[in-house]
Amino acid sequence: MRNPLADWINERTGYRAFARTFSDQVMPGGARWRYVFGTTLATVFLVQAFSGLMMMLAYSPSSNSAWGSVYYISNVMWMGWIIRGLHHFGAQTVMVLLGMHLVQTLLSGAYRKPREVNWWLGLALFVLVVGFGHTGYQLPWDQKGYWATKVVTNIMGGAPVVGPYIKTIVVGGNDYGNQTLTRFYGLHVGVLPVLLFLCLAAHVYLAKRHGLTPPAHVAPGREENYYPAQTFRNTAVSALVVAIMMGLVLYHGGAPLDAPADPSTPDYPARPEWFFLSLFQMLKSFPGRLEWVGSIVIPGSILTVLALLPLLEKVLPWKVLHFLACMFLFVLVGGAGYFTAAALWSDAHDEGFKEARRKADAAEARARFLASSPQAGIPPDGAGFLLRRDPFTEGKAVLEKKCMSCHVLDGQVAGEQSAADLTDFGSRAWIRGLLEEPSSAKYYGKVAKCDGMAEWKKTSKLTAKELDDVADFVASFAKIPADITPDEWLSDETVVKHPGSEPFQKECGKCHVIDGYTEGGVRDSPRLFAWGSPQWTERMIRKPGAPDLYGYLDPQFQMPAFGRDQLTEDDLKAMIRYLRGDYPMPMDRSSKAASPEAAGNVPAAAGHLP
Amino acid sequence: MTRRDLYRLGSRVLGGAIKLAVAVPALAFLVSPLRKKVAGQGGASDSGGSMETLTSLSQLKVGVPRSFPVIRDRNDAWVTYPSEPVGSVWLIRQPEGAKPEVIAYSAECPHLGCAINLTTDAREFLCPCHTSAFDFEGKPKNQVPPRPMDRLDVELTAETDPKVRVRFQKFRTLAEEKIPLA
Numbered sequence: 001m002r003n004p005l006a007d008w009i010n011e012r013t014g015y016r017a018f019a020r021t022f023s024d025q026v027m028p029g030g031a032r033w034r035y036v037f038g039t040t041l042a043t044v045f046l047v048q049a050f051s052g053l054m055m056m057l058a059y060s061p062s063s064n065s066a067w068g069s070v071y072y073i074s075n076v077m078w079m080g081w082i083i084r085g086l087h088h089f090g091a092q093t094v095m096v097l098l099g100m101h102l103v104q105t106l107l108s109g110a111y112r113k114p115r116e117v118n119w120w121l122g123l124a125l126f127v128l129v130v131g132f133g134h135t136g137y138q139l140p141w142d143q144k145g146y147w148a149t150k151v152v153t154n155i156m157g158g159a160p161v162v163g164p165y166i167k168t169i170v171v172g173g174n175d176y177g178n179q180t181l182t183r184f185y186g187l188h189v190g191v192l193p194v195l196l197f198l199c200l201a202a203h204v205y206l207a208k209r210h211g212l213t214p215p216a217h218v219a220p221g222r223e224e225n226y227y228p229a230q231t232f233r234n235t236a237v238s239a240l241v242v243a244i245m246m247g248l249v250l251y252h253g254g255a256p257l258d259a260p261a262d263p264s265t266p267d268y269p270a271r272p273e274w275f276f277l278s279l280f281q282m283l284k285s286f287p288g289r290l291e292w293v294g295s296i297v298i299p300g301s302i303l304t305v306l307a308l309l310p311l312l313e314k315v316l317p318w319k320v321l322h323f324l325a326c327m328f329l330f331v332l333v334g335g336a337g338y339f340t341a342a343a344l345w346s347d348a349h350d351e352g353f354k355e356a357r358r359k360a361d362a363a364e365a366r367a368r369f370l371a372s373s374p375q376a377g378i379p380p381d382g383a384g385f386l387l388r389r390d391p392f393t394e395g396k397a398v399l400e401k402k403c404m405s406c407h408v409l410d411g412q413v414a415g416e417q418s419a420a421d422l423t424d425f426g427s428r429a430w431i432r433g434l435l436e437e438p439s440s441a442k443y444y445g446k447v448a449k450c451d452g453m454a455e456w457k458k459t460s461k462l463t464a465k466e467l468d469d470v471a472d473f474v475a476s477f478a479k480i481p482a483d484i485t486p487d488e489w490l491s492d493e494t495v496v497k498h499p500g501s502e503p504f505q506k507e508c509g510k511c512h513v514i515d516g517y518t519e520g521g522v523r524d525s526p527r528l529f530a531w532g533s534p535q536w537t538e539r540m541i542r543k544p545g546a547p548d549l550y551g552y553l554d555p556q557f558q559m560p561a562f563g564r565d566q567l568t569e570d571d572l573k574a575m576i577r578y579l580r581g582d583y584p585m586p587m588d589r590s591s592k593a594a595s596p597e598a599a600g601n602v603p604a605a606a607g608h609l610p
Numbered sequence: 611m612t613r614r615d616l617y618r619l620g621s622r623v624l625g626g627a628i629k630l631a632v633a634v635p636a637l638a639f640l641v642s643p644l645r646k647k648v649a650g651q652g653g654a655s656d657s658g659g660s661m662e663t664l665t666s667l668s669q670l671k672v673g674v675p676r677s678f679p680v681i682r683d684r685n686d687a688w689v690t691y692p693s694e695p696v697g698s699v700w701l702i703r704q705p706e707g708a709k710p711e712v713i714a715y716s717a718e719c720p721h722l723g724c725a726i727n728l729t730t731d732a733r734e735f736l737c738p739c740h741t742s743a744f745d746f747e748g749k750p751k752n753q754v755p756p757r758p759m760d761r762l763d764v765e766l767t768a769e770t771d772p773k774v775r776v777r778f779q780k781f782r783t784l785a786e787e788k789i790p791l792a
Contacts, residue, residue, distance in 0.1 A: 043628065054640070065688075068688035078638040078639060079635040080642070236620065238625075239625075246631055371688070376690075379690065380689050
């Protein structure tokens with residue numbers, strides 16, 4: 001088959017002759033399966049380069065866009081999950097193959113003269129691949145990558161003398177953020193690939209110059225050209241490895257993506273990738289002061305010993321050296337295996353770890369749900385705010401921390417109850433219960449100096465039907481928009497014509513003032529205009545001692561005020577929305593039934609507030 | 611077939627399989643924006659279906675074009691921007707009794723997508739980029755634009771002072787036909 005274009009190019013470049021220097025290489029002892037590692041590694045490197053290049057078209061390295069862009073790659077873009085999955089499992093495959101390649105080279109003594117330089121290049125490639133792993137792990141800017149990077153760079157910072165300076169340079173400052181991402185990204189897609197390419201080209205050149213290391217005893221006459229016998233073996237194993245990678249991608253549904261990085265997480269259980277678990281576990285055996293021995297001296301010594309191996313033949317007889325090298329390898333593999341097993345065993349028996357991991361998984365699921373929900377979506381200031389503004393996550397947490405030392409929620413209270421039950425606060429059911437039995441512990445029974453409602457109940461002449469109507473009426477206050485005055489509200493005919501309006505005016509209005517509607521005067525009491533609405537609750541939390549709220553009580557009986565120094569604007573909004581059940585939840589019925597807040601009062605998922 | 615032939619064939623087939631395993635997802639990944647679901651700058655809340663309220667009829671003077679921003683949530687790939695201007699629309703009220711009562715034009719030039727404005731004397735529309743000019747009926751006044759200005763669907767509510775509602779859509783530029791973008 002003649003190909004005129006190929007001929008034309010060949011005449012001018014001589015590429016066929018060059019290719020033939022590979023394919024016609026003579027293999028003493030013939031083609032063998034054991035020679036496949038180099039080519040297979042090269043194949044996976046190519047897959048990594050290609051899938052990485054694809055992701056560069058969609059990835060955005062900054063602390064507020066990285067997670068979102070990775071989420072977009074994995075969950076929205078067509079087959080993005082396969083591309084990212086291949087890259088993720090490809091990285092682990094490289095580690096495995098490289099380990100096997102190294103072990104094989106060591107066992108066969110292939111580092112001996114004249115191949116010393118190629119052995120060193122191999123070790124350099126190993127270091128580069130570890131660098132790829134560390135820098136790539138952090139790029140999604142998820143919890144896992146964030147905390148792992150923090151640990152690794154702090155290890156770097158623990159090195160004597162220069163450590164702290166190197167760490168600051170790599171991290172781009174003392175804190176982890178945009179500069180860390182841009183630097184790691186630059187290393188991962190620019191610096192390391194160039195170094196890898198140079199080392200790899202030299203490695204391949206030398207491998208070709210020295211030829212493959214033949215087995216010790218070659219039967220005469222068993223010579224074969226590289227192509228096609230060895231090529232076929234290489235391709236077959238490469239195909240098998242890529243098939244395994246693809247299988248892992250399909251089985252796991254792509255690469256994992258943890259919740260967005262959150263530096264304020266108190267208990268994220270950071271663990272490295274499985275191939276570093278042994279080092280991670282070994283660090284536990286060193287006291288903090290000597291940590292650098294475990295993290296730097298030991299791995300550094302192992303590398304140094306490996307690098308010196310080919311030179312040791314000058315001082316030791318080959319048989320002794322080979323025996324020692326094999327023993328060294330045996331101890332290394334055994335030690336790594338032992339520490340890895342110990343790490344897995346200790347995590348599997350650590351309830352604290354399991355609980356922290358369970359929380360982290362829940363955060364991950366919630367973040368992914370919010371990112372995909374039309375009611376939420378990733379905000380412009382970054383995926384980190386997905387959970388930080390989420391009522392169900394942050395609102396609940398803030399409420400538990402700030403309010404539950406006095407208030408009850410879902411039957412739970414942290415301290416001694418001295419305030420009302422906030423479960424379904426502001427709902428019709430809550431109000432109806434209050435009108436029925438104000439002195440119950442659920443309402444004001446345990447609240448000092450708040451006995452006005454109980455006193456009213458003693459003399460109230462309202463029928464059950466009228467109480468129902470009043471409850472309906474007051475429940476409607478929560479929907480009064482923030483920009484409406486009492487006058488504007490009253491100008492809407494449906495308000496005064498509401499069946500609950502008359503009994504409300506007659507009895508509640510004796511104490512509770514609403515300008516232009518009720519007089520009050522019998523007793524001091526908070527104003528009820530827009531009661532239970534976000535703006536009312538916000539004021540109640542910020543300024544409970546305001547004249548229109550509980551200012552009439554002595555300060556020691558008032559609810560403590562939570563100012564902006566204690567409670568951020570985002571936290572307050574999230575907390576109020578949580579109380580109102582105003583947040584999106586997955587459509588899964590079972591999970592909705594499991595959270596009474598969501599099934600509660602105001603319709604859940606009432607759109608997102610800015 | 612000899613063993614060497616088998617090796618050659620096997621290398622080709624398996625090598626091809628490896629290349630396909632990477633190339634197929636990569637191709638899909640590259641052409642991802644062609645899928646409607648993924649279209650970055652035109653996600654779910656940005657599609658042409660819904661009507662937007664821009665103003666009320668009494669705000670418009672007969673024969674005088676006025677421009678109104680279209681404000682809605684915008685999806686830009688992975689980011690959701692809550693209510694921000696995503697484009698603008700020219701509204702011209704027609705004389706009493708005319709049907710329709712209000713004409714709406716997209717302010718995006720059908721030539722190359724710049725924003726159409728009024729000339730300084732406010733007598734016709736002019737695109738600042740390549741001088742596409744249109745009269746108030748949207749008809750081209752020179753050879754630059756490929757088609758008239760893009761009319762948008764208008765709907766008036768049934769109130770005493772009706773609200774003007776417009777279906778905001780984008781169309782393919784340079785085409786002689788008005789082809790809505792997904």
